[in-house]
Amino acid sequence: MHQAVLAIDQGTTNSKAALITADGAILGTGSHPVRISHPRPGWVEQDAEDVWQSTLNAITTCLHTTAPGGAGGGGVEIVGIALSTQRESVVGWDRSGRPVGPVLGWQDVRTSSWCAQLPAAVDELVRRRTGLRVDAMFSAPKMRWLLDRSDAYVGTVDSWLIHRLTGRREHLTEAGNASRTLLYDLTTLDWSAELLDAFGVPRSALAEVRPSDAGFGSTKDVPGLPDGIPIVAVLADSHAAMYGQGCTRTGMVKATYGTGSSVMTPVAEFVPSGCTLAWQTDRPVYALEGNIVSSGAALAWTADLLGLPDVGALMELAATVAAAEGVVLVPAFAGLGAPHWDREARAALTGMSSSTTRAHLARAAVDAVAHQICDITDTIPGGLSTLRADGGATISDLLMQTQADLLGRPVQAADVPEISALGAAELAWSTLGATTGWSKTRTYRRFEPHLTPEARTDRRAGWSAAVTTTRTA
Template identity: 80%
Template sequence: MVQAVLAVDQGTTNSKAALVTADGTVLATGSHPVGISTPHPGWVEQDAENIWLSVLKATTTCLNAAAGGGGAAGGGVEVVGIALSTQRESVVGWDHSGNPVGPVLGWQDARTSSWCAQLPVAVDELVRRRTGLRVDAMFSAPKMRWLLDRSDAYVGTVDSWLIHRLTGCREHLTEAGNASRTLLYDLTALDWSAELLDAFGIPRAALPEVRRSDAGFGHTKDVPGLPDGIPIVAVLADSHAAMYGQGCTLAGMVKATYGTGSSVMTPITDFAPDGCTLAWLTDRPGYALEGNIVSSGAALAWTADLLGLPDVGALMHLAATVPAADGVVLVPAFAGLGAPHWDREARAALTGMSSSTTRAHIARAAVDAVAHQICDITDTIPGGLTTLRADGGATVSDLLMQTQADLLGRPVEAADVPEISALGVAELAWSTLDAHTTRSTSVSSRGSGSRTPWAARRTFRTFEPVAADRARRRDEWAAAVAAVRVRPA
């Protein structure tokens, strides 16, 4: 009987599942899409029950694939633990019976922007000192306040919702890295901050208990397709799981996730009061500097739709038919600009067009926009970067990865597997299971004990910078961004 961890990666647009053995081998995978609605400009919603059902469908597909259609046991696979990687900042509310109250407010949702702008400056200063973040509608606390204004509910990020359902609605728990994205979690005290709870009007009783990333989060109960009693071993936020899986542990190593939005992270040794996040909490905290981009993959999808193309793959093919965007610049500020600009009032623009502009130039500008936004963040990293390790669905595009290397002026290493977030949290889960089995008390800051990191055994697709016009292209981009900004730089 082969033992495996069932790793679930619940993202913005898809839920994925992978059965992963102790050496990092992926036995089987499954996925299912998750719907998103935008009922008003700047509003981004999902349905909590649909998120849960998408997880069930992804895990069922994965287990059936491992068993050749006959279920996990029939395929000779024993699921010894569950690992969760989840989208961050999005907020779910549910009542005492476990029923959702209202929509899931997605991390892209900007309905609370005006409310955030009206908060006293002292609140933003307190948030920075305690959490390393800044007040912005992307983070969870304003969304929690919005839901609580409409219902007496439990509130939590997506990890807490899935833990609640996986445990038969018995547990109200969250993982420390996810908690660090709420604006309510003190990164030095490693607990909910009473001052911040008061500032946002969030009752502590509505929030889940915070646990370290490898502390265990209960056991399965009444989950279709799974036996009761399987331990939920480890939980990480999806971007954090990607950094873990990419093996980015040294200064100068930067992880960029290319999803609906993008997360750019680099490890640091101590808490910093600006742009800091808690990547994971094992025997000690693992901090990272992070910048968040609101629209990257979403910008590619929008452009494909604008040009009447069937999907992003077709967009990439069209973009590759021209050597450059020929002066066309797309600034995809559809819900404002994230890091490092933090101007949620900015709006998208497509500039630099002429009578010779073609659909291919616009497609190429969309590809450039994703890479430029990554560069905007990496340009702010103290000491710069040595190598960027890329993951996420868009990394399958050689054009995008080469464009990124050209605009960075540094090599880009693209992950060789699409399930990097699932692999990252599965690796943490296996490290935890190994530690429990051997009764080891020696666990490194990555929680990996004596285990060789899986990233060290993998290969990467490497892209070296070759273009000579980086400075000009970066200047064109900077001018276009300045033109759409509302708040001063």
Template identity: 80%
Template sequence: MVQAVLAVDQGTTNSKAVLVAADGQVLATGSAPVGLSTPRPGWVEQDAEDLWQSVLRAISACLTPAAAGGAVDIVGIALSTQRESVVGWDAAGKPVGPVLGWQDVRTTSWCAQLPPTVDDLVRRRTGLRVDAMFSAPKMRWLLDRSDALVGTVDSWLIHRLTGGREHLTEAGNASRTLLYDLIALDWSDELLDAFGVPRGALPEVRVSDGGFGATSGVPGVRDGIPIVAVLADSHAAMYGQGCTRAGLVKATYGTGSSVMTPVEGFVESGCTLAWLTDRPVYALEGNIVSSGAALAWTADLLGLPDVGALTALAATVPSAEGVVLVPAFAGLGAPHWDREARAAVSGMSSSTTRAHVARAAVEAVAHQICDIADTIPGAVSSLRADGGATVSELLMQTQADLLGHRVEAADVPEISALGAAELAWTTLGETTDWAAKRTFRTFEPGPGAGDRGRRRAAWAQAVASVRVKRASEDPAP
């Protein structure tokens, strides 16, 4: 009987389950979509029960005899989860409201009313900045409407996987809440007071490989399997990509995007806790609000069935012919952090076609990655890429051209799940170095890199215009 870790990767739009052997071999996979709703502009919600059921459906698909290919002994569970989204539930384990997604910006005005001292405290304790993307304002919103336990998605899944026995979270996920002190490695009483979140409502924080209880009452899974390791999804991708030391940079192309590189210690700007095992591993990170979401929006706008059709259409023209799409549908994330910016398409003429707009959407994803890469101290010699959008050869080549450096795309689509599984196997005593054995699709800057400077300048001008335009609409003082 083959031993395996069951790794669950719960993301914004789908849940995946992957059976992984000790040598990194993927034995079986399963996936299931999870719904997303936008009841008002800027509100992004999910249903907590639907999210949990999507995990169960993914596990069921993975564990069917045909998928598993024979008898498998599951020796541990590993979790990789979306990060800043928040769930609230009562003592009986019943959700008290919607899951407030990481894209949700309903608390923007509330955040803007906080005194500057709070933003300064947040930077000094967490390395982040006050923004509606992060968890604390969302937690406050839920707690204003119900007495509840609150947590990020890892907490909710741990609660359900253990039959309601545990209220725990992993340190890297906690670092995205604005409430976790990255130096003290504990919830900060000062930050809890600033955001009005009681410590008793929060889960206990554990190290990434610290053990998170055991399964109980999970359909299709025997009781007593330990939850060995938990990582936030972007952090799990970095672990799975082998980016474990300073100078290695990875970019995850999902609904939004995360660009991360490990650093030697805590810094007060753009920092996150990648994982915490025998020691903390910090990372510089920039978050993009809309990347894969921008491709999906453009595909819908152009009447195309999916993103694959969009990138195929984009590939029919050699360039965007001056068309620039800035996908600031919920404002701009790093490095601009301007929630007042609004999306725009510029540079069109009478000769602009649907293909040019499609090409501009692809380029917008790559430009946003470049914006963050340009802020990373030191030279970036290459970028390791993962996430669903990396299947596009056009996007990866465009990224290499605009970045001016090599792009190495992961050879497996389940890199976040594999990262969590690798940490689990390491915790279980196995020696792993899966990234060293992995192959990559490599993209070097090509002829399209020749006008990189012009294209980057046009992008910068377009970004500035959506911000200037918004400012000009404000009444004069």
């Protein structure tokens, strides 16, 4: 009989599940997509019941494919659950646990004009208390939008899944997820009465905040799972990736390549600029972070534009040319995130000529992902020596080599592309008393930069010029 933690990684486009032993072995996995809708320009919605059902489907697949023996065949004892979840997206539900509206995705910008009308003093308060800035990406404006339409509980996706996993008994959230709402004071580690008032969110609508390893109830009435399995640890997905990458010291930098991207580096203490709470165990661990709105999404958009079946085919096409030959794609489909934070910016495709081919466009999309990462790493105090990369897109050697070339620094791509589940599971096993340390022994594919400094400077300058056009149009 194998003991395992069931790690659930609920992301923007997929829900994943994995059974992971105390030594980091993966006994089985499952994945199921989550639908995304765009009812209006800039609106990004999901269905809360679909998020829940996709999670159940991923768990079911994982349990039925587990080796050896299969979970249903007596081969595995699930000793705990670890959650890793998309962060700023918001769910609302009534007292009976029924969703009261759509899930407002973290990419959703319907509240941008409302945010722009807030007094400057609110933005200053947000920065001093949360380390963030007022922006439609974060949760508080989305919560206000849902509360304007219903008297409901509101929460991030971790709180929604905890609510359903516990048979609608618990309304809890994890501190790192709470830190992404604009409502959680990182100086006191509690909801801020001033910020709640500024955004018009009643405390009674919010979940109780707990440290990442504090325990979040136990399963009840979950199809396919026995009652009583403890939810041991919860992390936000980007934070779980940093934990799984072993980035625990200042100067270590990780980048997660998902629908968007998150670049994070730990810091010794809270600073009121670009800061987030990565996790809280015996003490809070803070990180500087920059968020990119469209990275994997830009690859998917370009693949669709070119009539390709998937991003894999886009990468194959991009690899047929040595460079984009001056073509630049700036994927500001919902504005620009860090470090520009310009929601009025619009996407641009520049530098084309009569000799431009589909392959050059594909290569420009790959470059765009890497350039956006560079924009953030350029702002990190002291720079970086090596970038640790994770996420689905890191399977592409072309993207990773492009990233190393444009950074002028080595890139280490994790041996497991989807590392968030492993990070959450490692925290769970540590909480359960096991000796872990998988992140310290992880293997990587290493990519060294090949571009000359002059070529790198030219390509970065071309990107910067194109970004400027998106902000002045």
